[in-house]
Amino acid sequence: MSVELAGRRLDVDLLARELGNWRTASASGPAYQGLSDGLRMLIVDGRLPVGAQVPSERALADALRVSRTTVTAAYTQMREDGYLKGRQGARSTTALPVSAGAPVPTIVGTASANLAAATLAAPAAAVSAAFVEAAERVTPYLHDIGIELKGVAPLREAVAERYCRRGLLTEPDEIVVTTGALNAIGLIMATYTQPGDRVLVEQPTYHGVLATMASRSLRPVPVAMTPQGWELDAVDAAVRQLSPTLAYLIPDNHNPTGMTLPPDGRRRLAQIIAETRTRTIVDETITDMWLDEAVPPPMAASMTSRRDLVLTVGSMSKSCWGGLRIGWIRAERSVLATVGAMRPSLDMGTPIVEQLAAARLLGMADDLLVERREILRGRRALLVALLQEQLPDWRPDPSHGGMSLWVRLPAPMSSALSAAASRMGLEIPPGPRFGVDGTLERFIRVPYTLPDDQLREAVALLAQAWRSVTGTGPAARHQGAVVV
Structure with a gap:
C-alpha cells in the first residue's frame, strides 16, 4: 500500500511502516546505508510518489527510533544519488535520477x-504471423471510427469459446475486452469502489494490484496464505468482520506462490462469496501456466447462485506476449453494463489490430x-x-x-x-x-x-x-x- 499523502507530504508513521525491517541492511554496513536503500527502493517501486515531501530528519528519527545523525546521513546519500531534491535542513522532495527512471547501475561495464x-518472451513466429493476418483483416473496421468499447466480435467469440471448453458456459456478450488485465482490474475498482473502501486480498499477492489500489486510496485487507494454500476460514472471518467492498483473488497458479485452489476449496469460497454478497475479482491471468497438472474449471463455474458477484479477469500477457496488451472481463451481462458505463471516463477501448491478432493466437493457443x-x-x-x-x-x-x-x-x-x-x-x-x-x-x-x-x-x-x-x-x- 502506497504511503498516503496530505498536501504532498509523506506521513511519517505510514512511511515507517512501509520501510519495514530496513535495519537488516546494516548487517554488513552502516545503518544510514540501510535506511537510504530502503527509501530508495520505495521510490523505485512506486510506493513513494515522486515529488512528495519527506518527513523532517527529527520526525523520521523519532518514528524509527534511531539517531538524527542516521537520518541525516541517509538523506544526504539519497541527495547525492539523485533520489532527493533540496538542501539539508529544509523539506526535501522525492525524485528519480535525471538520467533514468530506475536505480543507477552500480557495476561498470556489465549489463543489468x-x-x-x-x-x-513471445513465440515470435506465431505472433508475427498473427499480426500479418490481423493487418489483412482490419480493412472493414477502417470504415468506422475505430472505437470498440466492448471489443471486436472475433476476439470476444474466441475468449467465450475457451471458457466454454474449460467448463464455464459463456456467450460473447459476457466478455468485455480491455487493454491488459491491470486495466480490467482498475476499471472494476473504478466502477465499484470509493476512496477509503476496503478490498480483501491474499497475502502475498500481485504487487501491481496493490499499486492500483493505492492510486485509488483503497485499503487492502490481507489474509495470509500458508505453504499449504488458502486459509478459507480466515477469508470467511475477514469478510464477515470487515465487510470489504471488493475481494481480489488469484486461485490459479497464484502470483507469487504458484499454488492453485482445489475444487473443494472453490466450492467453499463460492459459498462464502454468495453468503456474504462480496463482489470478487478473480484474476486468471496465469491460468494457462500450469506445469504439473491442469487447473480446475474457472472459479465462476463454482458459483451455484449469485453469479453476478464474480468478475473474472483474463489476459494474453502470460499465455502469449505482454506486448499485445490484451485483457478481458468475463461477467454477467448486467454487471458488464455497469462496468461499461464507467469505461469512457477512463479509456476509449483497446487497439483493433492487436485484438484481431489476439483472436488468431487464441485459435492456436493449445499448441x-x-x-x-x-x-x-x-x-x-x-x-x-x-x-x-x-x-x-x-x-x-x-x-x-x-x-x-x-x-x-x-x-x-x-x-x-x-x-x-x-x-x-x-x-x-x-x-x-x-x-x-x-x-x-x-x-x-x-x-x-x-x-x-x-x-x-x-x-x-x-x-x-x-x-x-x-x-x-x-x-x-x-x-x-x-x-x-
Missing part, C-alpha cells in the same frame, strides 16, 4: 539482469501453450538446481504452476537483499512489495522465465548480493567488474 518481471509450459518446466528445474547449489539455505515453497518461486529466506532481509542486488545491476523486488504494511521480509519472488544463460547469471548475482548483506562472503563482485 532482471528478475523483476515474471513473464516469457503454443504446450511448448511454453515445457520451457517453463525446464527453467523451473534449472532454477531449483541453481538455488540448491548456490543458496542451499533458501527454501522455495512448493508450487505446481505459475512463472516464479516464492522463496523463504533464512533471515528477514528481503529489502536489504533487493537493494544490494540493485547496486550490482540485478533488479528483483523485495518480498514486502507483494504484501501489505511492510511485511514479508523473509520472502522473495524469483521468476524462472529468463533464458538459461541469463538465469544462471542472475542467480550468481543474487547469491553475491545475499553474501554481501549477511556478511558471509567477500564484497560483491561480478567477473572482475568494478563495484562503485
